[in-house]
Amino acid sequence: MFTKRRTWTGLVAAVGLAVLATATSVPAGAQTGDQAAAPARGIYSVQADKAQRNAIEAGGVDVLGQRGGATEFVATPQQLDELRAAGIAPTQIGDLDKQLAERNSRNGGKAAAKADEFPAGDEAYHTYDEVNAELEKAATDHPDLAAVSSIGKSVEGRDLNMIKISDNAGTDEDEPEVLFNCNQHAREHLTTEMCMRVVSRLTDGYETDAKVKEMVDGKEIWVVPMVNPDGAMYDIEGGEYKMWRKNRDGEGTDLNRNWDYKWGCCDGSDTDPGGETYRGTAGFSAPETKALSDFVLSRNVNGAQQIKAHIDFHTYSELVLWPFGHTDETVTEDMTQEEYDRFETIGKEMAGTNDYTPMQSSGLYITDGDSNGWMWGSQKILSYTFEMYPGQGGVDGFYPPASVIEEQTSRNDAAVDILIQNAA
Ligand SMILES: [Zn+2]
Structure with missing residues (x-):
């Protein structure tokens, strides 16, 4: 999928709010793959029309997809705060680290048989x-x-x-x-x-x-x-x-x-x-x-x-x-x-x-x-x-x-x- 980020000025314009805010950044360490240093990321869902989808993605979140009329995305606590401050109220439907852990343990949590291999059970994918x-x-x-x-x-x-x-x-x-x-x-x-x-x-x-x-x-x-x-x-x-x-x-x-x-x-x-x-x-x-x-x-x-x-x-x-x-x-x-x-x-x-x-x-x-x-x-x-x-x-x-x-x-x-x- 593709995700995107706008400045908050763009976001506010997109959702028609009168309050302006300066651009915000993801904290250092977030979304770098350094899971130990990154804040916990939740998975959220919100009913959103096109303008709201543009706005949600403007927050630098990781949009997963559309389910029915709902947009699902992964966000850090700070990103969530920013969305809520902008008047968007998503519902948490999961926790990223937990879902990844569940996915990674699906085949008994065995380590892959060799280095640089896909997780156990998925070895048919090409390295x-x-x-x-x-x-x-x-x-x-x-x-x-x-x-x-x-x-x-x-x-x-x-x-x-x-x-x-x-x-x-x-x-x-x-x-x-x-x-x-x-x-x-x-x-x-x-x-x-x-x-x-x-x-x-x-x-x-x-x-x-x-x-x-x-x-x-x-x-x-x-x-x-x-x-x-x-x-x-x-x-x-x-x-x-x-x-x-x-x-x-x-x-x-x-x-x-x-x-x-x-x-x-x-x-x-x-x-x-x-x-x-x-x-x-x-x-x-x-x-x-x-x-x-x-x-x-x-x-x-x-x-x-x-x-x-x-x-x-x-x-x-x-x-x-x-x-x-x-x-x-x-x-x-x-x-x-x-x-x-x-x-x-x-x-x-x-x-x-x-x-x-x-x-x-x-x-x-x-x-x-x-x-x-x-x-x-x-x-x-x-x-x-x-x-x-x-x-x-x-x-x-x-x-x-x-x-x-x-x-x-x-x-x-x-x-x-x-x-x-x-x-x-
Ligand atoms: Zn892609």
């Missing part, structure tokens, strides 16, 4: 090393169809690996290109499985599935399964989930607020390094977004961007989202009515296959510096965000059991095919 091994295996098994490369390095020096899938993968052919990326947000591990599903289906399925063969023959398909490997591996360190979202640069940058299109324009991200939607010091200040965007820019050949379509996979809420997120307007700078209609038509077509809810990104609340905005606003790439399974779920929503991987990734096969076929 960073396992992703890389499987990409290499795909390229070894299908040398004509798949080629692995690195687009750069993470904050902690991990290679950001990518696989190209096409007939004659070693040759840059004049074919429309498609990009899939996953795991910008660390804790959204199911998305990594989604990218690995795309890889296995398009390589292993090539010989037997005529539709796959047609797509692979006619397109060049790039897949980056882990954009935020440092964060993902930190989130499972010691065999316990930590609800970590951002990268691992200091207190962390929210990679999906760090893209350099309308970066920080519209109160759709956080200026506080401790906030869950901290946008970073500048557009593409994070090496991970810089690497992925530089790769996309490298596909601009003789003034023509070769990548025509893109999905950025996230969890959770079961949504198909299209740009823009920074404005509620449909037709605006860099988006004509005709262009918007195309986004909506294809978005709804994809949502018709996976039973997600289709909408413009800003339909939930305002975000800025997200990947879809840059992909379309800067490169005219037909770019969607999928928020995957589950539809709702609080803390557990980020950590579905490994038993759902097959069903919840194959659920998007038809939508992925529609996206590829619309890359032209």
